[in-house]
Amino acid sequence: MSLVRFLARHGQAFAVADSRETPPELSTLQREYPQVSVHCGPLSAAQLSAAQVLYVSPGLALSTPALQAAIAQGVSISGDIDLFAQYARAPIVAITGSNAKSTVTTLVGQMFAAAGLKVAIGGNLGVPALDLLDDAVDVYVMELSSFQLETTTHLQARVAVCLNISEDHMDRYDDLQDYIAAKQRVFNAAQALVVNRDDLLSQPQQAHTSVISFGLSQPAAGEFGLREHQGETYLAYGNELLLAVSRLKVRGSHNYANALAALAIGASMALPMAAMLTALQAFAGLEHRCQWLRTRHGVDWYNDSKATNVGAALAAIEGLGADSSGKLVLIAGGDGKGADFSSLQAPVAQYCRAVIVLGRDAEQVAQALAAAVPIERVSSLTAAVQLAAQLAQAGDSVLLAPACASLDMFKSFEERGEKFAQALEELP
Incomplete structure (x- = not known):
């Protein structure tokens, strides 16, 4: 529906296909856009092959035979994130990973807000990407799934991070390497990278000129990590102690890693440290996430x-x-x-x-x-x-x-x- 609203607003000629016989928003679509052709049920290879471009839902595997038939006929495949990236006028922070995407995305958004910037947060979390587009926005903080990244080629994020990699969605990918390759697309043409130095699988395979790392180990200069001082554990940047973990409202080493990732992302965007630490201390975590x-x-x-x-x-x-x-x-x-x-x-x-x-x-x-x-x-x-x-x-x-x-x-x-x-x- 987000795509429908966007394409209609921009005067595009389009049709809608859904593999379900009675998708949940069908009545809304027919009521609000009666002029739009809708096909429900098994996807038609002939219908899809007649299109110039297919904007594919992340919920639909690209291996679906009707999609493969269209691709073989030269039809372009894209998605809402690709379309969003082409129309966004503010920098994009792109966050993916097997775990903690929503937590880090929300936390980074709160850091930007604490710094006084107008931030829009969404993608795989909350508001669909195309509904976020607004020329008044200073920065977009986007949670992106591997499924969304499969159809994304024009992201060009200001900052990109793959937080971690662990086996997931093996019912959709051929193997772990196939899944990793989808996640790694977040780095394509990004201006700056944030890298988890504790997770080799999440790290980009190509060298980059602008990289900040985070991890639970003691950080070297220019890195974020943990340091011990007088019996307490601190979030640290190089030798600088930033905040005792006892002052965080969230517990556990995985949450300390999330905090360090958020700090590294904020630093890549030149956010004031004071604003970031204020947001960190106020953050109580998300529902259903530890x-x-x-x-x-x-x-x-x-x-x-x-x-x-x-x-x-x-x-x-x-x-x-x-x-x-x-x-x-x-x-x-x-x-x-x-x-x-x-x-x-x-x-x-x-x-x-x-x-x-x-x-x-x-x-x-x-x-x-x-x-x-x-x-x-x-x-x-x-x-x-x-x-x-x-x-x-x-x-x-x-x-x-x-x-x-x-x-x-x-x-x-x-x-x-x-x-x-x-x-x-x-x-x-």
């Missing part, structure tokens, strides 16, 4: 429903586990998207008291972790919460970090997180 819910009988409960892949769950387990005096009771499972869960075994063995599994691929998760800790199987999230309350001891934390998508049992990761919080509130 979100602290409450303490009950000495046990902290965390909702990380957004941990829809193995890498995100790994970050949450290691981040909270290292920052907690007790053990974790992990709730995991759902639609595994063809992922390999074996990399969770070591951190689960180190930090977890037990793992509760549920959902379509619960047995795959259980088999991967069975040698690490006791595994409990349940059929609902409510049952998982009730069992977790019994298993957790004072000083422990219960962590919902599914390592899986939610669509086997829920409408979205948000609904899954809300049901988790509701089940927690309903405990006696």
